[in-house]
Amino acid sequence: MPVSQLDLVSTLCVDCGLCCNGTLFDVANIREDERDFAASLGLKVTTGSDGTGAGFALPCPHLCGAACTIYDQPRPSVCSAFFCRLAHALDDGETSLDAAQERVAKAKALLGAIKPLLREGEDIAAARDRWRRLKGQFSPGSNEAQLHAAMVALNLYLHRNFRLPGDPLFNG
Numbered sequence: 001m002p003v004s005q006l007d008l009v010s011t012l013c014v015d016c017g018l019c020c021n022g023t024l025f026d027v028a029n030i031r032e033d034e035r036d037f038a039a040s041l042g043l044k045v046t047t048g049s050d051g052t053g054a055g056f057a058l059p060c061p062h063l064c065g066a067a068c069t070i071y072d073q074p075r076p077s078v079c080s081a082f083f084c085r086l087a088h089a090l091d092d093g094e095t096s097l098d099a100a101q102e103r104v105a106k107a108k109a110l111l112g113a114i115k116p117l118l119r120e121g122e123d124i125a126a127a128r129d130r131w132r133r134l135k136g137q138f139s140p141g142s143n144e145a146q147l148h149a150a151m152v153a154l155n156l157y158l159h160r161n162f163r164l165p166g167d168p169l170f171n172g
Contacts, residue, residue, distance in 0.1 A: 008097045009087050016104045017066025019082055020058065022125040023111055023154075024162055027055035030076045038076050049168070058125055084162045103161050110154040117147045127151070 018024050027049040030038055035054050039045045043056035062070045068079065086103055089095045095103075111124065118127050131151045138144035159167070 005091050005093065009083070009091050012087060012090055012097060012100050012104070014067050015101060016086075017063060018104070018107060018111075018158070018162060019084055020060045020063045020068065020079075021066070022059035022123055023107070024084065024158055025049055025167075026058055026125045026128065028058055028060070028076070028078050028082075029053060029055045030078055034076045037074075041070065041075070043076070059123060085164050086162050088164075107154070107157055107162065110150070110157055114147065114150045114154060117143055117150060 020028075027046060029048040029050075030045075030053075032054050035045050038054075038056050042061055046055050046057050047053065048055040056076070060068070062068055068075070083091065086095070086100050090097065090100045114124065114127060118124075119130075122130070127147065128151060131147055134144055134148060136148070138148060
């Protein structure tokens with residue numbers, strides 16, 4: 001039986017996880033009527049990524065590596081409905097699985113360049129928040145300057161390859 005485009009997208013998603021680990025976004029938008037349900041799953045319910053509505057903070061506590069540990073259970077609708085730009089390109093036949101996986105690997109390498117710059121206990125979402133607060137005010141060569149350069153490189157790459165039109169360039 002030939003492999004379907006959806007199977008290829010599923011393979012890519014399970015290898016990637018950037019939408020759930022806080023790399024693409026700080027918050028996953030959910031419907032207002034999913035607030036209590038999301039909270040019952042142990043998700044930190046907050047406002048949506050646009051500052052209104054409902055969402056839950058990322059990284060998702062149910063992510064293990066790049067896979068969801070509650071995939072076979074009811075989850076907020078965004079968990080099954082979200083397709084990034086790269087998944088759409090793969091689904092539409094505009095890119096191959098190998099090329100898509102290379103883009104994921106490049107994004108993870110850019111993310112890896114940020115990890116040594118994280119403070120103790122800081123995740124990518126918290127580092128992005130710190131980066132936003134810096135507003136370009138840092139000493140050349142400092143940890144903050146290195147964080148700034150690495151964050152800009154990562155976010156531009158994510159915007160070109162993963163985020164959909166209308167998604168915020170720097171996620172906030």
